[in-house]
Amino acid sequence: MSAAHLSCDVAVVGAGPAGLAAARAAAEAGARVVCLDAFATPGGQYAMQPTQAESPFAATAPVALGRAAARAAGEAGAQILCGAEVFWGACVPGGFCLSVNHAGRALAVEAKALVVAAGAMERPLPFPGWTLPGVIGAGAAQRLLKTGTGALPLPGKTVLAGSGPFLLAVAQSFAKAGQRLDHFVEMQRPLPADVAKVFARHPGKLAEAARLGLDLRRSGAARHVGHMVTRALGTDRLEAVEIAPLSASGQPVMGRAREIDGVGTLAIGYGFQPVIDLTTALDAAHDFHAALGGWHCRADADGRTTVAGLWAAGETLGIGGAVPAQLSGRIAGAGAARTLGFSAPDVTGATQALGNARAFASALAQLYPPPQGLPVALPEDELICRCEDVTAGDIATAIAEGAHESFAVKTWTRAGMGPCQGRICGAGIAAALAQAGVPADKASYNRAHLPLRPVPLPLVRAAMQAQTEMETRP
Amino acid sequence: MSEVEILLDGAPVTCAEGLPLTEVLMARAPFWRQSPRQGAPRGMFCGMGLCFECVVVVDGAWSRACLERTRAGMSVRTDQPEDRP
Numbered sequence: 022m023s024a025a026h027l028s029c030d031v032a033v034v035g036a037g038p039a040g041l042a043a044a045r046a047a048a049e050a051g052a053r054v055v056c057l058d059a060f061a062t063p064g065g066q067y068a069m070q071p072t073q074a075e076s077p078f079a080a081t082a083p084v085a086l087g088r089a090a091a092r093a094a095g096e097a098g099a100q101i102l103c104g105a106e107v108f109w110g111a112c113v114p115g116g117f118c119l120s121v122n123h124a125g126r127a128l129a130v131e132a133k134a135l136v137v138a139a140g141a142m143e144r145p146l147p148f149p150g151w152t153l154p155g156v157i158g159a160g161a162a163q164r165l166l167k168t169g170t171g172a173l174p175l176p177g178k179t180v181l182a183g184s185g186p187f188l189l190a191v192a193q194s195f196a197k198a199g200q201r202l203d204h205f206v207e208m209q210r211p212l213p214a215d216v217a218k219v220f221a222r223h224p225g226k227l228a229e230a231a232r233l234g235l236d237l238r239r240s241g242a243a244r245h246v247g248h249m250v251t252r253a254l255g256t257d258r259l260e261a262v263e264i265a266p267l268s269a270s271g272q273p274v275m276g277r278a279r280e281i282d283g284v285g286t287l288a289i290g291y292g293f294q295p296v297i298d299l300t301t302a303l304d305a306a307h308d309f310h311a312a313l314g315g316w317h318c319r320a321d322a323d324g325r326t327t328v329a330g331l332w333a334a335g336e337t338l339g340i341g342g343a344v345p346a347q348l349s350g351r352i353a354g355a356g357a358a359r360t361l362g363f364s365a366p367d368v369t370g371a372t373q374a375l376g377n378a379r380a381f382a383s384a385l386a387q388l389y390p391p392p393q394g395l396p397v398a399l400p401e402d403e404l405i406c407r408c409e410d411v412t413a414g415d416i417a418t419a420i421a422e423g424a425h426e427s428f429a430v431k432t433w434t435r436a437g438m439g440p441c442q443g444r445i446c447g448a449g450i451a452a453a454l455a456q457a458g459v460p461a462d463k464a465s466y467n468r469a470h471l472p473l474r475p476v477p478l479p480l481v482r483a484a485m486q487a488q489t490e491m492e493t494r495p
Numbered sequence: 496m497s498e499v500e501i502l503l504d505g506a507p508v509t510c511a512e513g514l515p516l517t518e519v520l521m522a523r524a525p526f527w528r529q530s531p532r533q534g535a536p537r538g539m540f541c542g543m544g545l546c547f548e549c550v551v552v553v554d555g556a557w558s559r560a561c562l563e564r565t566r567a568g569m570s571v572r573t574d575q576p577e578d579r580p
């Protein structure tokens with residue numbers, strides 16, 4: 022197999038709100054743009070597109086936004102490739118080489134500048150029973166509702182749990198789909214005075230928040246605020262969920278725990294973390310900020326990272342939501358094109374709006390501070406790494422014996438060496454390290470290795486050959 | 496909605512076209528593979544292509560069920576491929 026070849030001025034990774042805005046801005050400036058996304062359709066998370074014409078989501082605003090953004094980028098001349106997963110990126114003379122799995126075939130994309138808008142993923146925190154089939158991410162449940170028939174496939178009750186404003190968005194998706202939600206379990210209870218303060222400063226967001234609250238009621242769920250899931254129970258699949266109220270110090274009060282039985286689906290999420298596999302592979306600097314979802318790519322106000330020619334946008338720069346994603350995408354796309362000599366439009370307006378949009382996101386993060394430690398103490402034999410079946414006990418031993426960095430825990434226990442490359446277990450390992458008193462900047466993050474996402478070996482070979490040709494070309 | 500027939504572990508299943516394959520698999524059971532060491536049952540977890548818990552074989556090649564869309568005649572096997580990631 023030899024790799025297909027594409028060459029462009031600006032490559033954009035991610036066709037979510039940020040990537041599509043970047044692709045459009047760069048293409049409007051006159052740059053040749055290729056925008057790549059692993060999913061089958063553009064839109065990313067916020068603007069994901071339904072697959073069924075009669076989907077209850079077909080006529081919603083985010084779907085329209087995704088469609089319009091993809092059309093605008095296309096009309097500006099950007100080439101959008103879906104089903105195209107970037108599994109490696111390298112600096113080559115004159116720019117970058119991206120190795121792509123395009124529907125099972127190797128594709129090498131050569132670009133003078135690169136904008137990474139890889140978005141966010143859930144921050145899965147382990148708890149007893151979290152590997153039972155039927156326990157899924159809150160985002161996974163939402164994706165099923167939005168891209169499937171609109172009905173969850175597992176029989177039994179549905180419990181939505183975790184923490185943060187995203188849970189409300191998922192509850193809203195249940196209400197929109199007309200899908201029954203039985204229980205809503207939110208760990209944190211922001212003070213009404215603090216909530217009022219946020220919306221006094223951002224009155225434009227009040228209507229949306231009110232709708233979220235109404236839709237939670239409309240979903241029919243029993244609400245357990247200030248509670249957390251302490252255990253998922255079952256033998257070969259989820260059968261019951263144990264919940265308990267939290268004490269003032271944030272610990273579950275097990276004396277008041279209760280079981281919800283007959284549960285088929287537990288959708289659980291403790292917020293988001295930026296997707297940084299590609300930017301770490303390219304050796305850009307990253308910073309830690311709990312309110313931004315932890316480790317995120319460092320960039321200046323224009324989206325310029327610490328690597329020449331590499332730009333970042335959207336949630337790769339920290340969790341902020343769809344509005345900052347679009348604005349930062351436009352800014353980075355224009356910046357990347359301008360640096361290559363194209364006359365990109367002035368984005369001062371977007372830069373000002375971005376500051377305000379980010380302020381709202383950070384106010385929300387203060388209302389729902391993402392938990393840094395493990396929500397519930399784990400028994401020794403509970404898994405933290407699902408790929409390699411590494412237990413909490415294995416990880417505790419490694420930390421006790423001196424593994425005080427994510428990388429050391431990985432080489433010691435194999436947690437993070439499996440196909441997920443630490444994307445899933447990383448949050449759990451970071452929480453275990455935080456609980457052991459290791460500060461985040463010391464615990465650090467794992468730099469991604471080749472391939473970022475597993476691909477059949479012939480594709481890796483073909484792409485690496487193309488990369489070597491670019492590297493050694495006279 | 497147009498309907499298609501797919502082969503699921505050799506048995507024909509009728510479903511809507513273009514659905515996430517996970518929806519069809521989960522309607523049968525919430526799990527379809529075993530974890531590598533403990534052999535524990537696993538199914539879809541992240542739903543967005545990042546955890547690789549949902550791997551199946553589609554038309555002879557391993558693939559993440561959560562990224563696959565149903566199409567007429569596709570053959571899906573859930574016994575674990577030798578070369579699975």
Ligand SMILES: Cc1cc2nc3c(=O)[nH]c(=O)nc-3n(C[C@H](O)[C@H](O)[C@H](O)COP(=O)(O)OP(=O)(O)OC[C@H]3O[C@@H](n4cnc5c(N)ncnc54)[C@H](O)[C@@H]3O)c2cc1C
Pocket residue numbers: 034035036037038039040057058059060064065066067068105106107108138139140141142143159160161163190191293296299334335336337341342343344346473543
């Ligand atoms: C599971 C989930 C659900 C969410 N739901 C909502 C919601 O309902 N409402 C809301 O306001 N916000 C939601 N968000 C927050 C959301 O991330 C932002 O609002 C917005 O989508 C961010 O835009 P973005 O362009 O930065 O990233 P995204 O929209 O996440 O887009 C990033 C894109 O990059 C692609 N990508 C990443 N890495 C690669 C690679 N290596 N190769 C190819 N493609 C790649 C992904 O496939 C994805 O399409 C959700 C986030 C997540 C993680």
Ligand code: FES
Pocket residue numbers: 538539540541542543544545546547548549550559560561562
């Ligand atoms: S469910 Fe995680 S990759 Fe498919």
